[in-house]
Amino acid sequence: MLKTYIKEKKSWLLLLLSLQLLIILFAIIDPTIPITSAFYIVTIALVTIVIFFFIRYPKETTFLKALSEQREQLEPRTAFQESIYAAWQNKAILYEQTLSKQHLQIEEEKDQILSWIHEVKTPLTVMKLMIDRIEEQSIKQSLTYEWLRIHLLLDQQLHQNRMDTIENDLFIETVDLSAILTAEIKPLIAWCRQKEIGFELDLNIKQVISDSKWLAVLLRQLITNAVKYSENNTIMIKSIHTNDMTQVIISDSGKGIANKDIPRIFDKGFTSTTEHDNNASTGMGLYLVKRILPHLKMTIEVNSTLHVGTTFTLTFPNKNAFLNITSM
Numbered sequence: 012m013l014k015t016y017i018k019e020k021k022s023w024l025l026l027l028l029s030l031q032l033l034i035i036l037f038a039i040i041d042p043t044i045p046i047t048s049a050f051y052i053v054t055i056a057l058v059t060i061v062i063f064f065f066i067r068y069p070k071e072t073t074f075l076k077a078l079s080e081q082r083e084q085l086e087p088r089t090a091f092q093e094s095i096y097a098a099w100q101n102k103a104i105l106y107e108q109t110l111s112k113q114h115l116q117i118e119e120e121k122d123q124i125l126s127w128i129h130e131v132k133t134p135l136t137v138m139k140l141m142i143d144r145i146e147e148q149s150i151k152q153s154l155t156y157e158w159l160r161i162h163l164l165l166d167q168q169l170h171q172n173r174m175d176t177i178e179n180d181l182f183i184e185t186v187d188l189s190a191i192l193t194a195e196i197k198p199l200i201a202w203c204r205q206k207e208i209g210f211e212l213d214l215n216i217k218q219v220i221s222d223s224k225w226l227a228v229l230l231r232q233l234i235t236n237a238v239k240y241s242e243n244n245t246i247m248i249k250s251i252h253t254n255d256m257t258q259v260i261i262s263d264s265g266k267g268i269a270n271k272d273i274p275r276i277f278d279k280g281f282t283s284t285t286e287h288d289n290n291a292s293t294g295m296g297l298y299l300v301k302r303i304l305p306h307l308k309m310t311i312e313v314n315s316t317l318h319v320g321t322t323f324t325l326t327f328p329n330k331n332a333f334l335n336i337t338s339m
Contacts, residue, residue: 016071016072020064027056027060030056031057034049034052035050035053037049038050071092074092074096121172121175124168124172125172125173128165128168128169128172131165132165135158135161135162139158142154142155142158152201152205155202156201156205159198163231163235164293166231167232167293167295167296167299170228170299171295171299174303177306178306180224180225181225182222182224183220183221183222184221184222185219185220186218186221187218188214188217188219188250188259189217191226191230192214192230192248195227195230195234196234199234199235199238202238203238206238206241206242206243207243208242208246209244209245210246211245212248212249213247213248213249213250214248214249214250215249215252216250216251216252219257219259219327220330221309221327225303225306228299228303229299229300229307229309229325230259232296233261233300233323233325234246234261236296236297237263237265237321239292240321241263241264241265241266244264244265244320246261246262246263247260247261247262248261255329256327256328257326257327258326259324259327260323261322261325262320262321262322263320263321263322264320265321266318267315267317267319267320268313268315268317269284269285270317271284272284272285273315276297277297277298278294278298279294279298280293280294280295280298281294281298285317308328309325311324311326312326
């Protein structure tokens with residue numbers, strides 16, 4: 012702040028120093044002016060300037076510090092500071108109005124998207140009933156797969172838009188892990204048959220403490236990812252108890268993930284560097300997983316080898332970690 016203050020007062024300091032040099036110059040030119048007296052006057056003037064500088068410095072910089080730190084309480088002491096404060100207040104009011112307007116627009120857009128998704132679900136349900144009536148199995152499987160893609164994308168977008176209010180929607184309880192996994196795998200059966208993929212469940216722990224709806228959304232992203240990037244193999248899902256915590260491990264023998272991609276797979280919109288032309292990937296599924304995890308106090312680990320397979324390990328917290336949530 013001292014450097015800034017000196018820089019701001021530079022022109023005044025140069026003027027005062029120039030005046031002192033001018034006095035000395037006159038004393039040198041004019042023999043009637045004693046040189047000793049001139050130096051005496053200049054010395055007193057310089058001391059006075061320094062004292063004045065150090066007196067004014069804290070008074071003038073207090074306001075500037077408060078302004079730079081964006082404190083709520085600002086006390087302008089001069090007319091110039093008052094003009095700065097007024098301009099700053101006007102800018103702050105304008106910024107708050109703009110921010111409020113943008114926030115309102117975003118909320119309206121979210122409401123429109125949610126309304127659209129709910130409206131689309133009705134014809135989508137009718138479409139599924141029509142597909143189920145088709146007798147030609149090859150056509151039925153193809154249409155079911157395309158219907159499922161639309162259904163999953165809509166579901167993903169629906170829960171992305173609900174993330175801002177997830178805290179209001181949480182209900183922590185003991186949930187049946189086996190029932191949730193079965194419910195999530197069942198809609199994928201036709202897709203799995205088409206890709207010759209099976210599931211093997213080995214659940215040593217069948218119940219966990221979590222929110223059933225959001226846990227289902229989280230598992231849905233991981234299971235559909237495993238199916239999407241696998242062909243002709245078995246997806247293993249098992250639950251174990253270790254270090255007073257429950258873990259759910261989802262393993263596939265699919266395409267795998269390159270080591271350089273693993274740190275980025277949970278980033279919004281990231282798909283892959285090895286299959287960059289894959290238009291089926293949206294890069295939103297694992298991003299949604301990342302956003303859900305902290306609300307359920309869960310963690311995730313990824314182990315993958317390219318062209319070998321991928322393993323996601325979900326770790327549930329112990330019961331004590333949920334005491335604060337269950338008391339809400």
